[in-house]
Amino acid sequence: MKYLYIFTVLMLIISFVKDKKKTVQGIKLGLKKFNKILPSYLVMLIVISLILLISQKFIVQYLGQKNIVLGTLTGVLIGSVTMMPGFIAYPLAGILMKEGVPFIILGGFVASLMLVGVVTYPVEKEYFGKRVTIMRNVLGFIISLGIAVGIGIFYGEVF
Amino acid sequence: MGFLKNKRRRNYFFFFIFLGFVAVSFLLKFDTGIAIGKNFSIFARDMALILPPAFILIGLFEVWISREQVEKSFGHKSGIMKYLYAFALATTTVGGTFVAFPLANSLYHKGAGYEAVFTYVTAASLFMIPMSIMEASILGLKFTLLRLGLSVPFIIIGANLLKGYLVKRNYSLPVVE
Structure with missing residues (x-):
């Protein structure tokens, strides 16, 4: 985070030295884009804060199982519809790991948590359009399953 | 109302x-x-x-980086290098997809190919450095390396599948002012 600010200030200085007018134009353009998308981000934040409320309970309840096929599918599904910060998701996954939940299930959950964003839909659709957003997320779901199965194979949980 | x-x-x-x-x-x-x-x-x-x-940087990107530069690195002529550039940009994107979506849109309108754009966005959500470090410390380094390594072929194949479909349909991403 600190580096983002250092980098931004550095870029602004370089840009300003090279061309004052272009810099002002760039800042204006960036802020205009930000202003335009802000309401979509706000709606997304509301959805996230509601979903986060129920998802932790859900994860402990439904991922804590040892049936690999069902568990992996559930893991990918829950990861897809929820969105949570790493400092909540990973300690949860760590607890499940210690309870003996297979890595294939944890892998599916973690991968889809990052890859599939049902809740980021309001923002993504503005930049990619509805159809591409849906296709990209369906693809993300399949990729998450693929990554999970790969992890399962390497940990010797599949064969 | x-x-x-x-x-x-x-x-x-x-x-x-x-x-x-x-x-x-x-x-x-x-x-x-x-x-x-x-x-x-x-x-x-x-x-x-x-x-x-992040949006100020995107604004600076818009005014300073020319279409030719983007086409050269992320466009059709860039060959396999565009994936390397996409992954490099993804690992250095702070904020994951929240920042990757608008930047991907800008890249596309400056001439980046679909395969590079989607490789970038997908990689940006999977290759977040702080998240990966936290993951490795809790679930083990082996787990994180597997997750990252396995995702590379999936990301590239997936991006090309999407590209094939969109090019055939003459689709273009929305213009965001």
Whole structure:
């Protein structure tokens, strides 16, 4: 985070030295884009804060199982519809790991948590359009399953 | 309620109702409402800190980087190098997909190919460095390396599948002013 600010200030200085007018134009353009998308981000934040409320309970309840096929599918599904910060998701996954939940299930959950964003839909659709957003997320779901199965194979949980 | 027909206004309207609900929850000590408010603040804080500088950088990108430069690195002539550039940009993107979506849109309109754009966005969500470090410390380095390594072929194949479909349909991403 600190580096983002250092980098931004550095870029602004370089840009300003090279061309004052272009810099002002760039800042204006960036802020205009930000202003335009802000309401979509706000709606997304509301959805996230509601979903986060129920998802932790859900994860402990439904991922804590040892049936690999069902568990992996559930893991990918829950990861897809929820969105949570790493400092909540990973300690949860760590607890499940210690309870003996297979890595294939944890892998599916973690991968889809990052890859599939049902809740980021309001923002993504503005930049990619509805159809591409849906296709990209369906693809993300399949990729998450693929990554999970790969992890399962390497940990010797599949064969 | 005619003013709610405008999408922007409607979204702001929802947001202020939401804020009001959280404020009332804190006043009345309504536990569920307080929990929702706390969840909100977790992400809101990050966004408030990351998005303004990120969008300023996107603005600078728009005025300084020419179409030719983007085409050369991320366009059709770039060959296999465009994937390397896409992964390099993805690992250095702070804020994951929240920042990757607008930047991907800008890249596309400057001449980046679909395969590079989608490789970038997908990689940006999977290759976040702080998240990966936390993951490795809790689930083990082996797990994280497997997750990252396995995702590379999937990301590239997936991006090309999407590209094939979109090119055939002559699709173009929306223009965001």
